[in-house]
Amino acid sequence: MHAVENDSIHDVIDHAISDYISNLPDECLACIFQSLGSGDRKWCSLVCRRWFQVEGQSRHCLSLNAQSDLLSAIPSIFSRFDSVTKLALKCDRRSVSISDDALILISLRCRNLTRLKLCGCRELTDAGVAVFAKNCKGLKKLSCGSCAFGAKGMNAVLDNCSSLEELSVQRLRGITDGAMEEPIGPGVAASSLRTICLKDLYNGQCFGPLIIGSKKLRSLKLFRCYGDWDTHLEVIANRVTSMVEIHLERLQVSDKALAAISNCLCLETLHLVKIPECTNFALKSIAEGSKLLRKLHIDGWKTNRISDEGLMAVGKHCPNLQELVLIGVNATKLSFRVIGLELPKSRTVGVVWK
Amino acid sequence: MASAPENEKNASAPEKKTLTLKSMINNEEFVVDEHVALQSVTIKNMVDSDCAGDVIPVPTISGEILALVIEYCKNHANPSASEDDLKKADAGIVAKDIYTLIDLVLAANFLDIKGLLEVTSQKIADSIKDLPHQDVREIFGVENDYTPEEEAAVRAEHDWAFEGFP
Numbered sequence: 001m002h003a004v005e006n007d008s009i010h011d012v013i014d015h016a017i018s019d020y021i022s023n024l025p026d027e028c029l030a031c032i033f034q035s036l037g038s039g040d041r042k043w044c045s046l047v048c049r050r051w052f053q054v055e056g057q058s059r060h061c062l063s064l065n066a067q068s069d070l071l072s073a074i075p076s077i078f079s080r081f082d083s084v085t086k087l088a089l090k091c092d093r094r095s096v097s098i099s100d101d102a103l104i105l106i107s108l109r110c111r112n113l114t115r116l117k118l119c120g121c122r123e124l125t126d127a128g129v130a131v132f133a134k135n136c137k138g139l140k141k142l143s144c145g146s147c148a149f150g151a152k153g154m155n156a157v158l159d160n161c162s163s164l165e166e167l168s169v170q171r172l173r174g175i176t177d178g179a180m181e182e183p184i185g186p187g188v189a190a191s192s193l194r195t196i197c198l199k200d201l202y203n204g205q206c207f208g209p210l211i212i213g214s215k216k217l218r219s220l221k222l223f224r225c226y227g228d229w230d231t232h233l234e235v236i237a238n239r240v241t242s243m244v245e246i247h248l249e250r251l252q253v254s255d256k257a258l259a260a261i262s263n264c265l266c267l268e269t270l271h272l273v274k275i276p277e278c279t280n281f282a283l284k285s286i287a288e289g290s291k292l293l294r295k296l297h298i299d300g301w302k303t304n305r306i307s308d309e310g311l312m313a314v315g316k317h318c319p320n321l322q323e324l325v326l327i328g329v330n331a332t333k334l335s336f337r338v339i340g341l342e343l344p345k346s347r348t349v350g351v352v353w354k
Numbered sequence: 355m356a357s358a359p360e361n362e363k364n365a366s367a368p369e370k371k372t373l374t375l376k377s378m379i380n381n382e383e384f385v386v387d388e389h390v391a392l393q394s395v396t397i398k399n400m401v402d403s404d405c406a407g408d409v410i411p412v413p414t415i416s417g418e419i420l421a422l423v424i425e426y427c428k429n430h431a432n433p434s435a436s437e438d439d440l441k442k443a444d445a446g447i448v449a450k451d452i453y454t455l456i457d458l459v460l461a462a463n464f465l466d467i468k469g470l471l472e473v474t475s476q477k478i479a480d481s482i483k484d485l486p487h488q489d490v491r492e493i494f495g496v497e498n499d500y501t502p503e504e505e506a507a508v509r510a511e512h513d514w515a516f517e518g519f520p
Contacts, residue, residue, distance in 0.1 A: 021456060021494040021495065021496060022496075023456070023460065024456060024459060024460065025460075025463065027463065028459045028460065028463050028471075028475070031459070031463075031471055031472070031475040032459075032475045032478050032479050033479075034475065034479075035472075035475050035476045035478075035479035035480075036479045036482070036483065037483075038515065040479075040482065040483055040484065040485075042512050042515065043482075043485065043486055043487045043490060044482070044487070044490060045508060046487035046500075046505060046508055046509070047487045047490050047491050047494075047496050047498070048491070048496050048497065048498055048499050048500065049499050049500060049504075051496070052508060062515070063515060064514050064515060065513070065514050065515070070514060073511065073514055076511065077511060077514060080511070
């Protein structure tokens with residue numbers, strides 16, 4: 001008897017709370033979903049039809065498994081998630097990725113896309129990317145890794161997406177396969193781009209016109225881009241003087257080209273990682289020009305070309321320095337004393353010396 | 355600190371003005387400094403457009419909930435409160451059962467107090483984090499209106515989704 005009574009009390013409570021939650025307007029329910037991660041949102045959409053609907057309509061970020069047979073699921077997925085503005089399409093190495101028709105279909109469904117990330121979508125070609133770019137002109141961030149389209153697709157994006165602020169490219173096979181190096185950019189996007197990041201590229205130099213044309217560029221990061229960057233870097237540093245952050249890693253550039261960075265008078269963050277030819281000469285020039293430097297990371301790669309001389313120049317000319325990380329650099333007490341003496345005492349200079 | 359009295363003066367010029375908020379559920383009245391009440395965009399719009407009488411009726415919000423809302427507004431109208439203080443105070447306000455939290459969400463939504471809506475939604479979200487849908491149904495007493503086929507179709511669609519973004 002007792003059990004029955006308990007059950008009925010439970011029923012009353014359940015009924016009451018169910019009224020409560022159904023009182024919540026859609027926008028409040030959406031607000032709760034907003035505080036949950038993607039996995040929890042999936043569970044929520046399984047709760048009931050109403051939650052499914054509200055969750056779908058209030059989802060802005062979506063990350064999909066971009067295997068070729070995603071194509072058939074696209075209509076229903078994008079009817080359900082009809083407000084997506086940030087989309088990631090990822091395909092693992094062993095699978096065949098989506099092809100142009102899928103990307104085009106998505107671009108027709110998500111015209112308001114502001115952010116696209118493509119990973120391992122090897123089947124996409126220039127033609128598909130070009131149609132996508134025409135349909136999603138509001139794109140602000142594009143990131144692509146291990147894709148196989150080339151300069152034509154990239155140029156289509158740059159010619160159509162006039163709000164593009166961030167471009168990140170890693171292992172783009174299409175620009176290596178062609179016998180002729182086709183220039184990329186500047187396009188209309190050059191006037192809005194703030195960040196360019198290139199990683200693991202052969203022929204990455206073909207992005208030169210884009211970088212040089214990006215007059216508002218604030219951040220440039222070049223990681224392991226093969227070949228000679230000497231002339232390119234010098235021209236970039238001479239023309240794109242708006243940069244506040246430069247990160248160069250394992251890049252073949254001479255001391256002279258590096259010294260040109262001193263033209264970037266607003267530079268605040270500089271990472272020179274494993275650049276074998278960097279010497280005190282370059283470091284001194286940069287310190288004398290880029291006086292607003294706040295963060296400096298140098299990995300000398302044990303080439304012993306940077307020593308007290310260069311570091312003392314930094315201490316002398318860069319009063320805003322707050323963070324100094326030195327790896328494989330020949331620094332002695334001498335330069336640390338100068339850094340300590342020359343910099344205003346109110347500043348804290350963190351030094352990591354490995 | 356120096357700007358604190360100044361702010362108060364500006365908000366309640368020429369002299370400290372108060373508003374009376376009245377819960378229409380149990381007729382409880384609360385006298386509140388105007389600058390505190392103005393944290394609510396709904397009330398601010400009423401005051402700005404001269405639609406607010408001496409007593410502002412608040413429908414569908416009980417006195418108990420209204421008291422919590424006013425506590426939140428008081429905390430956040432205090433210019434000398436540090437971020438840490440506010441965080442602690444907010445945590446205290448939302449340390450309630452699920453009924454109260456849902457009422458608070460409704461009140462924050464009606465009165466248009468963004469910060470309160472966010473902390474309350476976050477608290478409710480925390481309570482269903484990492485729970486499978488059956489448990490979520492139970493917590494909120496939501497009836498499953500899916501057919502088994504529909505539920506299976508939704509699950510199938512989830513196979514396309516990666517967990518996180520980016």
